[in-house]
Amino acid sequence: MSLIAICASLYAVIGYLTYLGIFAPAIGVVRFWPAVFLPAVFSIVFGPLVGAAGAAIGIFISDMIIHGNALLSLTVGVPANFIGFYLVGEIYRKSGSERKILAMTVLELSVAFIVAALFYSYGLLPMDLLIASLIALVATLVPALFFKGDDRRIVFAGSTGLMVGSAIIGIGVWAFSQFFLLPTGDRNLPFWAAFAWFIWTYVTEVPFIALLAPPTIRVIRKAVVTRG
Template sequence: MRTLDVAATALNAALYAVTGYIIYVFLPITTPGIGIVRFWPNVVIPAVFTVLFGPLVGGFGAAVGIFISDVLIHGDPLLSLSAGVTSNFLGFYLIGYVSKKNMDWTKLVAVSSIGCLVISLSSLLTVSYVALPQVVENRLMSQLDFDKLMEGINPVVNGLNLFTAIIVAVFIITMLIGHLWVEMRNYVIGSIIGLGLGSAIIGLVVWAYSQVFILPSVVGGGFQLPLYATVLWFIWTFATEIPFLVLIGPPIIKVCEQAFPSLKTRKE
């Protein structure tokens, strides 16, 4: 990495950490029902850096920034290293990597359309053939036991419905941006891929961590949480962060490239 890259990485990390901490202080919102994963709209910061300065700057800056903010907020460095650092590095590295690639937009549209349809149908089938039969088959149990059953089913059903709606909305927005803003096509696709991977890592690793260690109480706590928590964390992370990446990222990147033309040259 060159001197400029090192400086950009440090700035990326500092902005990411500071804004994340400030956001949590004023908006201490976490995953509904199970906590832990925070509302994190400042993902747009490393996304901009990874496009302008390259995948390593975006990935390393995000990894360092999330570690600092995690330690300041919940004080569990091991949880941050296992879930936060890995997901942020890989996610933002992918965004930067895909943004630099020449991709066939027609094929991407076709694949995205199929993927959107598959996700929507999968969500519908899950609700129809997994959740609903549970409700019907167990309706004769005591009211207390039935209420406990519903406490486990409702978050998953609501989460799947929200995720499906978000996926459809993101698909529509992606198509619009790709049509109206050709140079941002790869960035939007990269954001979906990178955030999808990062969200999956967070969901799986935090759940696995909870099987061995107690999660930080300051952000919700918990121990040996059920497997469906993985789905909720994935949905929450993706659904609450993708709008900021695809709606706010492109105009900021465009303004930066216009203000500093050399950044656009570096990207190409």
């Protein structure tokens, strides 16, 4: 229980301090969230339930501070974080060969960029965000290519869990808007907004998992071994 509390506290506090007031362009609601690597670390090191519960509680706390809509948080943010980070821990423990892991990671990143490119082609995504998406995905691909063994598994697990969580957020926020006002004051947004939230969440967060989770996990494990 104490580990869940630590995870939730770190996620909420560091998330709030680092989101910089940045939200998804044009449609808002979903914010920039570098702290995403923290529950991924807890899920991998201490178990899926620890990371998932810590993420769910932490995101609820931060939601209450930032937009104050408890219903939106409980129906979208909380389940998306719980499921996504639970999967991170489970996938890490059950992932297969390195070749398969690398292939799946490349596939996930490719799908994300294709979706972003399609949105750009239809005028739903500005060029600067498309370029930012490409940079973010490359920043994730490079570690996936050069990391070996456990670090590569961490990147794959983090990417996959985040992709699922991002999809839940995208569809969930869109569905919420069909019945209730969003914190932005908008309602009944078109379905393409779900894809926009999905791609924004995934491409702005996955580099932080890929770049920060592996070294953080190594430090924690080394500290535990040294202490033991």
